[in-house]
Amino acid sequence: xxxxxxxxxxxxxxxxxxxxxxxxxxxxxxxxxxxxxxxxxxxxxxxxxxxxxxxxxxxxxxxxxxxxxxxxxxxxxxxxxxxxxxxxxxxxxxxxxxxxxxxxxxxxxxxxxxxxxxxxxxxxxxxxxxxxxxxxxxxxxxxxxxxxxxxxxxxxxxxxxxxxxxxxxxxxxxxxxxxxxxxxxxxxxxxxxxxxxxxxxxxxxxxxxxxxxxxxxxxxxxxxxxxxxxxxxxxxxxxxxxxxxxxxxxxxxxxxxxxxxxxxxxxxxxxxxxxxxxxxxxxxxxxxxxxxxxxxxxxxxxxxxxxxxxxxxxxxxxxxxxxxxxxxxxxxxxxxxxxxxxxxxxxxxxxxxxxxxxxxxxxxxxxxxxxxxxxxxxxxxxxxxxxxxxxxxxxxxxxxxxxxxxxxxxxxxxxxxxxxxxxxxxxxxxxxxxxxxxxxxxxxxxxxxxxxxxxxxxxxxxx
Amino acid sequence: xxxxxxxxxxxxxxxxxxxxxxxxxxxxxxxxxxxxxxxxxxxxxxxxxxxxxxxxxxxxxxxxxxxxxxxxxxxxxxxxxxxxxxxxxxxxxxxxxxxxxxxxxxxxxxxxxxxxxxxxxxxxxxxxxxxxxxxxxxxxxxxxxxxxxxxxxxxxxxxxxxxxxxxxxxxxxxxxxxxxxxxxxxxxxxxxxxxx
Numbered sequence: 001x002x003x004x005x006x007x008x009x010x011x012x013x014x015x016x017x018x019x020x021x022x023x024x025x026x027x028x029x030x031x032x033x034x035x036x037x038x039x040x041x042x043x044x045x046x047x048x049x050x051x052x053x054x055x056x057x058x059x060x061x062x063x064x065x066x067x068x069x070x071x072x073x074x075x076x077x078x079x080x081x082x083x084x085x086x087x088x089x090x091x092x093x094x095x096x097x098x099x100x101x102x103x104x105x106x107x108x109x110x111x112x113x114x115x116x117x118x119x120x121x122x123x124x125x126x127x128x129x130x131x132x133x134x135x136x137x138x139x140x141x142x143x144x145x146x147x148x149x150x151x152x153x154x155x156x157x158x159x160x161x162x163x164x165x166x167x168x169x170x171x172x173x174x175x176x177x178x179x180x181x182x183x184x185x186x187x188x189x190x191x192x193x194x195x196x197x198x199x200x201x202x203x204x205x206x207x208x209x210x211x212x213x214x215x216x217x218x219x220x221x222x223x224x225x226x227x228x229x230x231x232x233x234x235x236x237x238x239x240x241x242x243x244x245x246x247x248x249x250x251x252x253x254x255x256x257x258x259x260x261x262x263x264x265x266x267x268x269x270x271x272x273x274x275x276x277x278x279x280x281x282x283x284x285x286x287x288x289x290x291x292x293x294x295x296x297x298x299x300x301x302x303x304x305x306x307x308x309x310x311x312x313x314x315x316x317x318x319x320x321x322x323x324x325x326x327x328x329x330x331x332x333x334x335x336x337x338x339x340x341x342x343x344x345x346x347x348x349x350x351x352x353x354x355x356x357x358x359x360x361x362x363x364x365x366x367x368x369x370x371x372x373x374x375x376x377x378x379x380x381x382x383x384x385x386x387x388x389x390x391x392x393x394x395x396x397x398x399x400x401x402x403x404x405x406x407x408x409x410x411x412x413x414x415x416x417x418x419x420x421x422x423x424x425x426x427x428x429x430x431x432x433x434x435x436x437x438x439x440x441x442x443x444x445x446x447x448x449x450x451x452x453x454x455x456x457x458x459x460x461x462x463x
Numbered sequence: 464x465x466x467x468x469x470x471x472x473x474x475x476x477x478x479x480x481x482x483x484x485x486x487x488x489x490x491x492x493x494x495x496x497x498x499x500x501x502x503x504x505x506x507x508x509x510x511x512x513x514x515x516x517x518x519x520x521x522x523x524x525x526x527x528x529x530x531x532x533x534x535x536x537x538x539x540x541x542x543x544x545x546x547x548x549x550x551x552x553x554x555x556x557x558x559x560x561x562x563x564x565x566x567x568x569x570x571x572x573x574x575x576x577x578x579x580x581x582x583x584x585x586x587x588x589x590x591x592x593x594x595x596x597x598x599x600x601x602x603x604x605x606x607x608x609x610x611x612x613x614x615x616x617x618x619x620x621x622x623x624x625x626x627x628x629x630x631x632x633x634x635x636x637x638x639x640x641x642x643x644x645x646x647x648x649x650x651x652x653x654x655x656x657x658x659x
Contacts, residue, residue, distance in 0.1 A: 152549070155549050159506070159508065163506065166659075170659070217549075225575070225576050226541075226551075226553065227541055227543070227544075228541050228542055228543065228544040228550065228551065228552035228553060229544065229549055229550075229551060229552075231543070231544045231545070232544055232546060232547050232548055232549050232550070233549070235546075235547045236547050239547060255543075
């Protein structure tokens with residue numbers, strides 16, 4: 001009798017759970033949203049986002065995506081409001097980590113809960129990019145003092161993350177040893193290992209430090225006349241991306257006396273594409289369950305690169321070619337984050353599967369129906385966590401030029417739609433930020449005016 | 464009469480009790496004020512104690528050197544940050560400046576970052592026609608610096624799997640503007656190690 005009640009209760013729980021995060025397909029939700037963004041329908045993209053997040057209790061991802069969509073729309077203050085909400089969530093996370101690192105690590109390392117039912121707390125690179133994007137919003141409005149605050153927050157947060165990860169990796173090694181799980185991601189048959197071992201992924205120092213964030217902070221501090229703080233910004237960027245002429249020159253130029261004349265020091269930032277998606281793959285692994293080695297299919301996340309936008313490395317400034325320097329790739333950072341997380345994911349997934357296997361076997365021996373129910377429940381809930389900030393730009397490219405004050409024109413290569421952007425330069429230091437998705441260009445702020453050539457053709461080509 | 468005296472006393476006591484420095488504390492179980500001079504060892508990055516140590520040792524050394532006779536005018540330049548850490552070097556020079564100023568050993572000319580505001584204010588007073596003539600600050604009377612103060616901070620960071628060692632070196636020099644000679648120089652070294 002008791003077991004029948006248990007069976008019914010389990011089935012009920014499954015039915016009720018289908019509405020919750022465990023069953024949400026973040027990938028397909030955001031695919032639609034991003035399609036709208038790539039075809040220029042930002043309002044439709046926003047409406048979709050709202051439709052998919054009807055609940056009262058909005059999570060971090062909602063604010064991440066909303067901020068980026070509003071930024072594309074040109075609503076910089078709305079975007080800033082949404083990101084401020086996200087920032088307060090990250091701030092709370094930061095505080096909890098600082099206050100009690102050990103407690104945080106033990107909670108995160110819990111074997112009982114699947115990663116995808118945990119409340120989303122953001123990947124490290126997303127936390128760093130959040131405040132970087134917020135700084136870009138403020139810079140589009142020439143608010144350098146506001147941007148300074150965001151930038152300072154970025155590098156302070158980075159220090160907290162660095163310390164936490166140091167401790168986490170150490171603890172994980174100890175635990176893997178204790179649990180006897182020796183599988184590495186390289187041992188997973190059929191897993192796309194090459195993507196995680198690509199040179200641009202292995203070449204990163206870690207998953208969260210962005211050369212662009214540090215370069216931008218160098219630029220902002222320099223613009224504010226704080227050379228003592230600008231130097232480490234440029235230096236860190238150069239350490240993260242060695243042999244990059246732009247970064248080395250920034251450091252050298254910092255010591256030169258300020259250039260005479262009325263020309264402005266303009267930083268052109270072009271962010272293109274979309275962050276990669278996370279998907280789940282099932283890979284069978286032999287696990288020791290009740291003394292036997294049982295081949296059990298387990299779910300692991302993989303990274304799917306976005307293909308909406310062609311990669312490019314130059315644009316046109318007043319009809320002359322301007323080559324851009326790539327400083328950031330979200331795809332590489334995301335892969336690196338997964339590469340660093342994989343040992344933990346393998347450990348947690350295996351331990352959970354073993355525990356479940358043992359429980360199911362015991363239940364099966366007593367009541368096959370209840371065993372079946374638990375089996376179904378676990379088959380439905382098991383799956384890798386596919387949530388990640390998807391509207392975040394993929395590549396960030398920059399160029400730094402000296403321009404006379406007045407009107408200038410930027411234009412994109414014809415394979416990206418050939419949009420023209422009128423730029424008004426009127427400050428000694430000015431940041432011009434463009435966002436390219438598909439063959440649309442988005443630019444916010446009072447200084448920029450975008451002309452999209454023949455929008456109908458652009459939409460048609462996507463279909 | 465007696466009553467009036469008592470009432471007066473009562474009033475004085477009542478007033479005095481308000482003067483006591485026992486302000487009530489509102490909320491905050493985990494929040495407290497600490498000693499701003501307490502040694503900070505939270506992480507081994509550049510911290511408040513390093514800033515205070517550098518500023519104090521430099522001020523003491525400079526004040527005792529005997530160079531600063533007759534409160535000379537000094538122009539402070541930014542300290543060059545040669546580390547990879549975001550250290551607000553201007554805060555170090557501000558502390559040094561404040562301490563020298565408080566002891567009355569030196570006077571300071573407008574430094575680079577204040578110069579613009581100073582020029583703007585002079586222009587506003589002299590060119591806008593908004594101010595009463597006899598209160599307007601005259602141009603051409605700013606005092607030039609006899610010395611300039613400049614320095615740098617650099618670091619060496621070494622790391623092994625269970626050890627992190629950071630070595631900071633802060634150096635500062637006082638240069639006579641006219642002769643170009645360095646009249647005083649000192650450095651402060653700080654070593655911090657963390658074992659994991």
